[in-house]
Amino acid sequence: MLIKQSLAYSGRIWEETKGMMRKYFWLASALALVSCQEAQQPNQPPQTPTPPEAVASGADEAEAPAGGARQVKEETDTFVFEYSYPQAAGDNPVLAKWLDNQLEKRRDELALNAARDKETARDNGFPFNKYFSTTEWQVVADLPGWLSLSAEISTYTGGAHSNYGFDSMVWDEERNIPVEPIAFFTSPDALDAVLGKELCEQLNKERGKRRGEPVPEGSTEMFDACVAISEPNLLLGSAGGHKFDRIGVKIAPYIAGPWVEGSYEFTFAMTPAMLETVRPEYREIFAVGK
Template identity: 85%
Template sequence: MREFFLLASALALASCQEAPQPDAPPQAPTPPPLATESGSAETTAPTGGARQVTEETDTFVFDYSYPQAAGDQPELAKWLDNQLQERRDALALSAARDKEEARDNGFPFNKYSSNTEWEVVADLPGWLSLSAEISTYTGGAHPNYGFDSMVWDEERNIPLEPIAFFTSPDALDAVLGQELCDQLNEERAKRRGEPVQEGSDDLFDACVAISEPNLLLGSSGGQKFDRIGVKIAPYIAGPWVEGSYEFTFSMTPEMLETVRPEYREIFAVGK
């Protein structure tokens, strides 16, 4: 999936520990496991297959949630739980390291944070389309946020990027790009109080290619994908103060022609 944030982690699982060798290189600290005891900093609120995890320590605040429709599918729940653990561990390690560095250099340290919230976009027979809003804070003037999206193939138990359903980003951009640009410029003008200058050298006045934002596959009737959502995070189409941009487009015959043949039967022209 195309994500606004790239969070790396090293998660080591072992059934036993070996005695360290004298010449062994120093190991990175292992983050503590998610707390699960009653009264701990973490709270898990299971409602059916849904999951919501909140953990707060002296260095970070971590939130991660996904809906029942996702949790009711064991392989998808496992995939999301693995992502949850990786993001939590990466946050814990970076927060601990940077807090120590800030202390050594006499700088104040504000708690880091990570929040991921998955939601259902469309639940079709054999397919579950999801989107997530992700926000992080790792120092600086304000948090950053962006989006993620995916479609779960229930038959193969694998996640797919929405753009993977089309022959290529360029093919979809050729039929949708100008309409996206027109609607984006119309919304930019409302927020800025002036129209976008044609031919401007400002990157925040440029059109946004389909490959840049997050795409979402939606459905008006719950049987076929007949809508395409576009979520554009800050700094892609405008400065931070303008916020994100979101648009929804009904599938047209021209868009349908760009769908890969093997997926054509699960798409339809929007009404």
């Protein structure tokens, strides 16, 4: 889902390059975000791996007691790791365990990659800068039976600068499983058909502000293209506090613009047309926004 560059390509090469570049962030990062598969198949939760000795030795960890918010920070000679989630998530023991499993996976993968690459750098006479990974989960909406969460994730695994992106999910408190926000809708294409045009208009308006000039009409440049609903992270929010009546869209760098433009974020009130794209089994927890 990420990068593209402001060079014009043609034919098959252009199409292949666009697909590769839009996925750059996730492929470039050694730490993948929580996968859609995990959230859509919550009956197969990730197993907590045994932390490697490299993590346990020299690590500086501070965390809140179980049953509430958690904040972890560890630093060794090869990496810095931070991970946190709010009290609303920690108060649900099953959700807390799910998030803790994600914590362990990311921490262990970071430790493994950092140790390996430091050794490789030393063997080849290159300098090594500490790797880092930070994940911060926040509450988007806390409704009866449902907890909508979003995360900001930053990683550095070498290169000119760090990468950052977003993650999101909704916790079904009755079944105690995570659900991807897009899974509440009949399909990404169905939601895109009713929201895509407005998203494109808002995106181009903001692009114009940041670039100091409007997006040229009919441009074929990759960073001028509209963004399909399937590409950014979706968030389910609530202004009324009783049902989901807002859709948030977070677009990480390299999806809609170059790194220097940063991320793009938009919020849309739920419309009757959007409501029609919600799956029947979830329709009662959604409402038209005001």
